[in-house]
Amino acid sequence: MRREAQQEPAYVIHRRPWRETSLMVDLFTLNHGRMSVIARGASGSKSPLKAQLQPFQPLMLGWVGRGDLKTLTHIDVRDGPALHRTLSLYSGLYLNELIQRVLPQADPHQTLFAAYIEALAQLAQTSDVEPVLRKFEQAFAAALGFDFSWALATDTGQPVSAAQSYCYDPEQGIVAAVSIGVRLQNLPGETLLALAAGDYESVASRRISKRVMRVLTDYLLQGRPLNSRSLFNHLRGERHES
Template structure:
């Protein structure tokens, strides 16, 4: 299999053998792809600098196995410069994709959602809403998304003044009287998330709680390096 001039964002690189790099990149047609870039660590040329996270390239590769060979790459003339918390947030998005997105599983919409998120980080947009939007989009693409506007057990829409429980495999349903208040979600928060409205601090907290709860079974017990980096820098 040979693929030519596929748009791709670099997600992660790591050394491979003495002079090569193993690269994860995100493409619109093939999803996440892992390929070897032979010899790039021994050639200190300007082109080597293209192989950094958040670079958008046009790439060519060949091979059918897990170990594909990057045969050529060139700049797509789209450059990003993320800084401070927006940079760490970009690393977080990349780590989610590397950890959760199966290789060679195309998600065209997810590629453009990622690109939109990076552009928002470049513009220094409010971080919390854009991270939640991407997390929920990723969960939906992976088949684990929930309908924030539906009461799944009562076959009706969420009502703003009611309180709801969440089952991560089913969705939301009206809470029973015996459920402790700290485990309840107000309908207006769920409806705001469904509408992409994170202006209310309570909605933001609910969205963060839900995203972490939904992602936890998929990520397992291994902590996210990007989250630990953000915490360590925040406390320096």
């Protein structure tokens, strides 16, 4: 059955050459989730499509097609924030890689789409990217069914106590007892409660949230690499040398 879409909000998350003059473009869309389209002739010298189909650019797209791979028929470029800082750009690439490598195809996630738009807007305005990344990672995990509360120990059903230490299991969330699935231990209850209250700024909150979300994203990736992490490591190396 031939399917058609018009004026669909979308972002480019990856693109690559397709045959001689076209591009295969991976998209994150509002109503169709992650999907791919062929932009015919986009690599041609006279085509404006190559310049328009850029990551982080808000787009309204149209396409037709029967299978998983559609053919782009229309593109309307909208105004949006620009990621000029290197760290913000790498952070945006990280978000795109998470979506491309983990999010199932043709599985709409409108709440995650809104979180993505908000993250791009914040990355364009700040040089402090860590709180932005942590909040998006949690929204991303929630979309895939791995949401958890910083303030609740799921194995006991009891609220987190500031005076106790806790563990983290990607499949259960915060837990009070060490078990087979536990990946992190000795997480201070006081810091977990601060995170539950929205504190991603303090040193302790940054450290714990980064450790937890790294374990969770690695679990979701199931061994698939992220090129953007290499970019972050390279950038850190340059800063240490300067």
